[in-house]
Amino acid sequence: MGHAERHERQAAFEFMGEELRRLRTEANLSQEDLGLRLCLGDGMIGHFEAGRRKPNLEQAQLLDLTLDTGGFFHRWRRWIDEGHFPDHFRAAAELEETATEIRLFGLSLVPGILQTTDYAYAVLLEGAANPATVKMEIELKLAGRSDRARVLDRPDPPVVWAMLDEAVLRRRVGGGAVMGAQLRHIAALGRAGRVRVHILPFAQGAHPLIESLLVLMAFNNAPSVAYVEGLRTGHLMDDPASVTHCNTAYALALGQALPVEASLALLIAAAEEHERADGIPG
Structure with missing residues (x-):
């Protein structure tokens, strides 16, 4: 991921955090109150609001339900998730x-x-059921590993x-x-x-x-x-x-x-x- 793209993503995290703070305040909830409703650990809402962490899809949906956002956080999370990495990683x-x-x-x-590029390519190739049909997918994953x-x-x-x-x-x-x-x-x-x-x-x-x-x-x-x-x-x-x-x-x-x-x-x-x-x- 280039510097400009990384900066853009961080700005997106901070925007989400500002929206979360605004909506939480309008709902008259403290960070602790909201964290308890979502069964989150101590301080996690604060990390979300500061842009240091982002909610996963399930947490985003719970935020939407709790704060009645019309699905804002779920849509935001889906947008952020577009990229080179598998969902679980x-x-x-x-x-x-x-x-x-x-x-x-x-x-x-x-x-x-x-990993070197050649090693990563060999790993990804062996993991493909039909390597001939997934060249583009492999190239995307290679780009992700190079970024990392x-x-x-x-x-x-x-x-x-x-x-x-x-x-x-x-x-x-x-x-x-x-x-x-x-x-x-x-x-x-x-x-x-x-x-x-x-x-x-x-x-x-x-x-x-x-x-x-x-x-x-x-x-x-x-x-x-x-x-x-x-x-x-x-x-x-x-x-x-x-x-x-x-x-x-x-x-x-x-x-x-x-x-x-x-x-x-x-x-x-x-x-x-x-x-x-x-x-x-x-």
Whole structure:
């Protein structure tokens, strides 16, 4: 997402927040009162009104019903949702843009913001039932992943931790050349200090994150969130107890991971292995 488009979206969030504040005030409801009616956590209405967060579709519909808006918030949310990301991931993708710290765990695939274009294309191609008929859809998704990767190029980039199960390194996605380039890309980000990389080796056996990928995000002026994902589904959590549980699981798994230098060395060794399989000289 370019700077101008990001600015436009933020302006749309702030407009929604101003409308919500106006309608809530006209209804003689405090932020706390409205939050209770929608069964939202402490301060969430305040985050909506400040443009730091946006309601999901269900919350937008409840706002419409509670404030008798004629469907304004639902229509606004539908408009905001038009883009490159699947429904289950869209909210998490938007939060990536403002996060001050992102901690990633990849169970079987490289996390999106670390993917090269060729690796991402191979993943998306394998996920298509009939690749010949979905080229445009794949191109749109690739554009979305490229936009996400630019979070690392921000003037004030987030602190990024990337913990990868060794399975991510060993699964040959797109062939040896593509996989080798992908692993070297992650190693280069690690060497440049842009991402702190840790590998969870097979030798550790089971670990606290063995069931799912995980993304943890922290912000300057909003509560932390956690995101988990399965096949064509995902779940964004902002409940403090759930986020704390995910943070604890991440910390426990990190304690079983290799140190940074050993992790970077393993990335390069695995890259060379993949490249040799494609006949690429070391």
